[in-house]
Amino acid sequence: MEGLARYGPIIERIEALARARGLSFDPVYFRLTDSDEIAEVASMGLPNRFIHWYWGGAYKELVAQQNKDLFSILELVLNTNPSHAFLRANNTYLQNVLVIAHVFGHLDFFKNNHWYRKSNKNMLNEAELHARLIRRYEGKHGREKVESLLDALLTVATTVNAFERSPEVRRRRLIYFLEDRAPLEDYERHLLQSVREEAEYFDLIQRTHIINEGWATFVEAELLREILDPQEWVTISVQLSSRPAPYTLGYSLFKAIRDGRGFEGALRVRSDYEDVMLIQDALTEELLRRLDIFVYDPKEKQKSYDIQRVRDMLIDQKEHKGQPPIEVEVGHHRDLTLVHREEERKLEAKRIALFLRAVHSLWRNPVRLRANGKVYSYDRRGFSST
Amino acid sequence: MPPLRIHRARIAQHKHDRLLREYLKQNLNELIQQKELIIDGRIKTQIATLDLPTLRYGEEGSLLAQGIEKGGGAAGGGKRGGGKDGADEVQALGGLLGGDHHGRELRVELDFDEFVRLAQEVLLEEIHLPPLSLPGAAGEMESEDMPELDDLDRIGLRPDLNLEETMVSSLLRNVRERGALDYDVDLRQDGWYFIEDPTTFRNHRSLEVYVLDISGSMRGEYLALVRKTIFVLWYYLERRYPTNLRRYVVFQDVATEKVRDDFFCVESSGGTHISTGFEKAMALLEGATEYDRFLFLFTDGETSSGDFDLAKRRYEEALRRFDLVCYGHVNPGGRGIGGFSEYVHENVRRTPNGTFANLVDVESIRAAMGEFLHLLTREDTRGRARALRPDH
Numbered sequence: 001m002e003g004l005a006r007y008g009p010i011i012e013r014i015e016a017l018a019r020a021r022g023l024s025f026d027p028v029y030f031r032l033t034d035s036d037e038i039a040e041v042a043s044m045g046l047p048n049r050f051i052h053w054y055w056g057g058a059y060k061e062l063v064a065q066q067n068k069d070l071f072s073i074l075e076l077v078l079n080t081n082p083s084h085a086f087l088r089a090n091n092t093y094l095q096n097v098l099v100i101a102h103v104f105g106h107l108d109f110f111k112n113n114h115w116y117r118k119s120n121k122n123m124l125n126e127a128e129l130h131a132r133l134i135r136r137y138e139g140k141h142g143r144e145k146v147e148s149l150l151d152a153l154l155t156v157a158t159t160v161n162a163f164e165r166s167p168e169v170r171r172r173r174l175i176y177f178l179e180d181r182a183p184l185e186d187y188e189r190h191l192l193q194s195v196r197e198e199a200e201y202f203d204l205i206q207r208t209h210i211i212n213e214g215w216a217t218f219v220e221a222e223l224l225r226e227i228l229d230p231q232e233w234v235t236i237s238v239q240l241s242s243r244p245a246p247y248t249l250g251y252s253l254f255k256a257i258r259d260g261r262g263f264e265g266a267l268r269v270r271s272d273y274e275d276v277m278l279i280q281d282a283l284t285e286e287l288l289r290r291l292d293i294f295v296y297d298p299k300e301k302q303k304s305y306d307i308q309r310v311r312d313m314l315i316d317q318k319e320h321k322g323q324p325p326i327e328v329e330v331g332h333h334r335d336l337t338l339v340h341r342e343e344e345r346k347l348e349a350k351r352i353a354l355f356l357r358a359v360h361s362l363w364r365n366p367v368r369l370r371a372n373g374k375v376y377s378y379d380r381r382g383f384s385s386t
Numbered sequence: 387m388p389p390l391r392i393h394r395a396r397i398a399q400h401k402h403d404r405l406l407r408e409y410l411k412q413n414l415n416e417l418i419q420q421k422e423l424i425i426d427g428r429i430k431t432q433i434a435t436l437d438l439p440t441l442r443y444g445e446e447g448s449l450l451a452q453g454i455e456k457g458g459g460a461a462g463g464g465k466r467g468g469g470k471d472g473a474d475e476v477q478a479l480g481g482l483l484g485g486d487h488h489g490r491e492l493r494v495e496l497d498f499d500e501f502v503r504l505a506q507e508v509l510l511e512e513i514h515l516p517p518l519s520l521p522g523a524a525g526e527m528e529s530e531d532m533p534e535l536d537d538l539d540r541i542g543l544r545p546d547l548n549l550e551e552t553m554v555s556s557l558l559r560n561v562r563e564r565g566a567l568d569y570d571v572d573l574r575q576d577g578w579y580f581i582e583d584p585t586t587f588r589n590h591r592s593l594e595v596y597v598l599d600i601s602g603s604m605r606g607e608y609l610a611l612v613r614k615t616i617f618v619l620w621y622y623l624e625r626r627y628p629t630n631l632r633r634y635v636v637f638q639d640v641a642t643e644k645v646r647d648d649f650f651c652v653e654s655s656g657g658t659h660i661s662t663g664f665e666k667a668m669a670l671l672e673g674a675t676e677y678d679r680f681l682f683l684f685t686d687g688e689t690s691s692g693d694f695d696l697a698k699r700r701y702e703e704a705l706r707r708f709d710l711v712c713y714g715h716v717n718p719g720g721r722g723i724g725g726f727s728e729y730v731h732e733n734v735r736r737t738p739n740g741t742f743a744n745l746v747d748v749e750s751i752r753a754a755m756g757e758f759l760h761l762l763t764r765e766d767t768r769g770r771a772r773a774l775r776p777d778h
Contacts, residue, residue: 056398292453354439
């Protein structure tokens with residue numbers, strides 16, 4: 001048998017085993033493809049997303065890493081209904097069996113996790129719509145104008161929060177504030193909404209990265225134990241322990257939950273939790289030491305395995321995605337004031353002017369940022385600080 | 387037939403590269419002056435990133451990390467630092483736990499070849515260089531000599547191969563498969579026809595020797611001018627000689643051959659003995675069978691006083707042994723031409739195959755290229771130069 005047909009029987013078998021364990025899924029289309037297409041989808045986030053130079057840089061870097069065998073993506077699966085899963089044609093048969101089991105873990109998570117149930121499963125169509133819309137606007141308003149608008153929108157899009165439901169809290173996040181209040185033309189607001197929707201789709205993935213990958217890896221291990229012979233299982237076990245941190249950390253947390261609360265307990269956690277809850281509930285110092293995860297001080301070259309420190313830092317990273325927390329000082333003013341909430345940590349000064357210029361291009365009135373013990377401003381005369 | 391796919395990521399990459407060109411245009415001078423231009427085969431920049439201008443922390447605080455040993459194959463996104471006792475390494479986990487690439491820093495890092503290509507684009511536009519008029523078909527030399535079988539390509543023909551049999555096979559295959567009476571040799575099917583080990587059978591059509599003075603004064607703007615000149619030279623030479631051999635020499639009191647990457651990562655120090663640069667360049671001619679031999683030497687001309695006469699003799703010798711000797715007097719301050727450079731400047735008019743370039747700024751590169759191209763495209767250059775060369 002050639003191509004995807006070769007995997008038909010094993011897909012059926014893995015699906016049946018997963019269902020027998022209480023897992024459930026929306027329909028999925030598997031697709032056998034090459035590394036290049038996988039790199040394309042991975043760098044753009046979705047296969048038909050609008051074209052932007054930023055994805056081009058990511059794609060270029062990914063292809064270069066793949067060419068040097070530094071890094072390669074074995075699989076990709078999209079949170080859509082129906083879902084689409086990509087298998088790499090030059091994976092070995094055993095690698096793709098592993099990928100298929102892993103994909104069924106993701107599919108179960110997509111269908112049953114509380115946060116994913118509410119997510120936009122139509123993003124493939126919407127992304128296509130956004131891409132066409134952008135092309136139309138480029139034709140109507142000029143490519144350069146639309147491109148620089150997209151640059152500014154993608155810059156502020158990192159302030160989305162897919163979990164946040166309170167309108168009051170959301171308004172303190174820059175992109176939502178601009179959506180409500182910025183004096184944009186209709187097409188500009190439309191583009192802002194498109195970019196914001198896509199950013200929320202990816203924000204959910206970021207905020208559930210550990211639990212999602214952990215669950216998929218855990219399911220993969222559970223199912224493959226029943227399918228593979230001992231020799232194949234040893235190969236897979238080695239691979240399981242050498243994966244990147246979200247996989248190993250999430251996998252270890254689910255294993256610990258299963259050992260303490262049974263498989264049913266693990267199923268409940270995958271339904272109700274996201275990364276922060278999982279970390280708060282299941283992370284232990286023993287696990288940190290085993291995985292050799294710690295807080296590292298690069299100046300002193302010190303490691304700390306203190307559970308509270310690691311937990312706090314992990315949670316902080318999940319909440320702010322490693323970005324400085326910037327909030328809008330809400331009020332009905334002509335000028336927009338932003339505040340960096342971690343005043344004691346310094347921001348990279350040379351990026352502030354570029355950031356404020358991007359915000360100013362959307363707000364169109366003076367913009368201020370309080371950070372680094374200063375007030376930075378950007379208005380029609382340009383950048384200044386006091 | 388598979389359905390036609392619009393490759394959006396490649397279009398996005400094209401847009402990215404267009405911006406990269408703009409970035410390079412603005413920063414070329416700064417980039418090109420980096421003392422260590424190539425690190426691990428790539429150009430790394432210390433300055434702005436080609437990135438969305440999101441805010442970032444300015445200083446590195448404590449971070450989440452994992453020991454490399456146990457973390458093992460963690461892939462992508464992490465950076466490494468030393469462990470407390472230096473025995474083990476740590477890998478930052480920030481990017482790995484974040485998931486999506488969005489918001490990740492993309493540093494401007496280029497393949498050297500890509501950097502050269504982009505720099506050439508910028509320079510050609512900036513300098514308005516003349517086009518190169520090729521005397522023959524692209525990549526072919528005009529010559530009255532009988533073609534030699536061992537001179538077709540960088541990986542040339544082995545003289546003992548059965549040329550007739552290969553061509554007949556090729557002809558039959560083309561008649562059979564395409565109905566065309568062509569002799570196009572298919573490398574996939576006729577690979578045996580070519581030399582398997584190019585290091586054993588080096589046979590390039592041109593030999594270019596680049597010699598750089600790295601004495602104490604050669605840095606900053608000096609290096610920028612030299613590198614820009616070399617990149618522009620490559621633009622022309624690559625079009626004329628798609629297959630060539632480049633060798634690199636640096637000298638101060640003594641001269642040493644370098645590989646390309648080291649040539650572009652020079653540490654300037656010591657005094658200047660220009661004669662050693664010429665000597666090393668000529669030593670590299672041993673065993674070379676190329677038709678065209680070019681020497682490009684870059685110096686500020688401040689050779690040690692005791693070296694002056696020897697340098698003169700070596701220069702004269704180099705003129706006899708190379709087809710072209712291009713002497714670049716690197717002079718970013720635009721001062722008068724003195725020292726050994728003055729000697730070359732005064733005597734170069736009397737030599738049919740020598741050029742002198744006073745490299746003051748990018749405009750002077752244009753003048754230098756004009757002269758170089760004039761010599762390169764002059765139909766009788768080779769014949770005249772060869773007549774002067776004792777080993778031809």
